[in-house]
Amino acid sequence: MIQQLIGKIQKMNAPIVVGLDPMLEYIPEYIKQAAYEEKGETLAGAAEAIWQFNKGIVDATYDLIPAVKPQIAMYEQFGIEGLIAYKRTVDYCKEKGLVVIGDIKRGDIGSTSAAYAVGHLGKVKIGNNSYYGFDEDFATVNPYLGSDGIKPFIEVCKEEKKGLFILVKTSNPSSGEFQDKLVEGRPLYELVGEKVAEWGSEHMSEDYSYIGAVVGATYPEMGKVLRKLMPKSYILVPGYGAQGGKAEDLIHYFNKDGLGAIVNSSRGIIAAYKAKGYEKFGESAYADASRQAVIDMKEDIQSALVKSGVVR
Numbered sequence: 001m002i003q004q005l006i007g008k009i010q011k012m013n014a015p016i017v018v019g020l021d022p023m024l025e026y027i028p029e030y031i032k033q034a035a036y037e038e039k040g041e042t043l044a045g046a047a048e049a050i051w052q053f054n055k056g057i058v059d060a061t062y063d064l065i066p067a068v069k070p071q072i073a074m075y076e077q078f079g080i081e082g083l084i085a086y087k088r089t090v091d092y093c094k095e096k097g098l099v100v101i102g103d104i105k106r107g108d109i110g111s112t113s114a115a116y117a118v119g120h121l122g123k124v125k126i127g128n129n130s131y132y133g134f135d136e137d138f139a140t141v142n143p144y145l146g147s148d149g150i151k152p153f154i155e156v157c158k159e160e161k162k163g164l165f166i167l168v169k170t171s172n173p174s175s176g177e178f179q180d181k182l183v184e185g186r187p188l189y190e191l192v193g194e195k196v197a198e199w200g201s202e203h204m205s206e207d208y209s210y211i212g213a214v215v216g217a218t219y220p221e222m223g224k225v226l227r228k229l230m231p232k233s234y235i236l237v238p239g240y241g242a243q244g245g246k247a248e249d250l251i252h253y254f255n256k257d258g259l260g261a262i263v264n265s266s267r268g269i270i271a272a273y274k275a276k277g278y279e280k281f282g283e284s285a286y287a288d289a290s291r292q293a294v295i296d297m298k299e300d301i302q303s304a305l306v307k308s309g310v311v312r
């Protein structure tokens with residue numbers, strides 16, 4: 001799957017991911033009203049609204065982007081109905097040819113991680129049959145529990161030809177509380193990055209590993225160090241746009257081959273119609289505003305990469 005992701009990034013010349021984090025406050029009133037009329041102001045009504053909203057964005061952007069990243073919490077808050085909307089979104093994006101990164105941030109003791117891995121990336125066995133559960137292409141994973149919490153995910157990825165993005169240095173303001181703590185004189189995120197590089201080197205697919213990392217756009221100096229520590233790992237970079245990450249910060253996350261990083265924007269794309277500069281679209285053309293925001297993001301990153309000499 002990492003090869004498919006890289007192939008799509010190259011073909012579309014777009015190292016970007018659209019984050020499908022559909023909070024109700026971003027959904028146009030007319031979509032919510034129609035969903036509530038059909039299913040009431042209920043969990044099912046909310047789930048219908050987020051599905052319709054997502055479909056609009058995917059239809060308007062799928063020809064420009066290699067991948068999407070649905071964030072499962074935004075669906076889980078609506079219980080089972082929300083999870084059904086998550087699964088509908090995953091399936092629809094795959095039908096449209098998009099690579100789906102399930103932002104599930106799981107990780108537990110080995111046996112529990114194995115169940116998460118089976119449910120999201122692999123197949124569960126029931127008698128003589130086996131079934132895919134959510135069937136995303138990649139998943140985000142939390143490494144706090146150590147190797148035995150990660151290995152079951154790697155095993156399933158190996159079998160299914162899927163991939164992981166392991167949290168190394170997150171984009172949020174408090175990420176340093178634990179991640180930057182010095183351990184034997186070195187920040188913890190560097191030690192985690194080295195471990196990701198080690199797991200990655202054991203699980204290669206041509207030039208890159210299918211074991212990647214998450215490093216936030218909001219810490220570019222750390223990103224620079226981590227890029228060097230994990231040369232074969234793809235880096236998923238959240239934090240561009242709504243969290244303040246700038247295109248010029250992102251150049252550090254790429255390798256000299258112009259590859260190695262894929263940048264996420266969620267609110268900056270899906271709620272573009274509410275943002276400054278996109279007023280002309282209005283609520284009814286929210287999906288066109290998202291399309292324009294994808295084009296703008298792509299140009300912004302491309303021009304920073306060209307300026308810095310990473311790509312020509």
Ligand SMILES: O=C(O)c1cc(=O)[nH]c(=O)n1[C@@H]1O[C@H](COP(=O)(O)O)[C@@H](O)[C@H]1O
Binds near residue numbers: 239267
């Ligand atoms: O794993 C992630 O995707 C992630 C890691 C991280 O360090 N920071 C981070 O913001 N994210 C996710 O990336 C998305 C960022 O959303 P926006 O800030 O709206 O672009 C959310 O889905 C976050 O959960």
